[in-house]
Amino acid sequence: MKRATFIFICIVFNAILAFAAVHSHWDHIPAKDHDRANPVAGQPEANAAGALVYGDHCAQCHGADARGDGRKHPSLRSDNLRKASDGDIEWFLRQGDLAHGMPSWASLPAEQRWQLVTYLKSLQ
């Protein structure tokens, strides 16, 4: 009986881990955030500022060319980002993905997050 309980707990634990691994934050973005418009979309000045914000905060992990390191730090020229709306990316920056190593950038002013979104979109 004890062994069966142990196996059951292991299965549940692994299922939770697998669920967490498969279901990234991208699957849980609220509709109002998904639909949020980027106030600086397409502005060259915002793109240039976003590139500098990227250099300050993101390049250390994702690389100067945003292609990641092929291991822990993913490329930011990806299908996920191509398909994501500006609102999705801003939400993801604000929330981070703490369980998978991505810090939250909620303390960065919203204006800078939108500038960063503009730059990331320009890379796709």
Added chain:
Amino acid sequence: MSISSIKRAFGGVLFLACCLPALHTARAQEKPYFVTYSYDLEEPGNLDIETKTALARPDGSTRYGASALELEYGVLAWWTSELYLDGQATAQDSTVFTGFRLENRIRPLMHDHIINPALYVEYESISGADKTLLEVVGHDGQSDLSELNGESRKEHEHEAELKLILTSNVKSWNISENFIAEKNLGHSPWEFGYAVGVARPLRTAAAGRPCTFCANRWIAGVEAYGGLGDTAALTLGETSHYIAPLIGWEAPKGLRLSFSPGFGLTSTSLNRVYRIGVAYEFSQIGNWFRHAGGTQ
């Protein structure tokens, strides 16, 4: 030894920081608070080295400068670990190492909310000569800071400190509240304190060109902190309270400077305490060793 030795050490750290831009650096999200903690943690893999210096003169005593060297490492995105090394120099007295602190901060919630908690657990092994004022709890007052080093360092304190950190980001304003409980692991009662900070960048949008002194690199704010008594006397009587405007500058290449003049609000508080912070952040230090080992 005197205040000048603290100044020389401080200058040395500044010089070192200025010579290091060739290494990989990063800009932190951290606010220029000296006592208040926000829920911002160190980015995983990054090492932040910071000195926090307090300069003051207790009534009836001589000037002192106390410095804490802080090594902060981002273990995981939700866990940051720190080591502090404390020391102080008192005019017409001596310069002494006053002990160390080990601290961990974790974010228990994986999502961002209106109010975001972080938990702080610290172990301190410091002497009674410690004057860094990294927190004010219980009935701490300027009389604790005016003893001669020879006497005060005989007292050794093993303390545990717990903090509940609550942070909100509202329209680029960072609002952080800390509730502090500290206990000498020997016999003393629990002591309580608080710290509250508010800060905001002078400009919220980033500039479209590289710049050193542009407004978005400056953060201004104010923090207030003080003691709330202890379990034996949970009262504001005989407690110290301070209010301290602060300004921080994030220079290019990972260097941060901050300054804060603090003003005592009660008779047991120091009249004034000036604080200076110098910080330098190194990004992804684990990669240095991987590269050195030839694994990449």
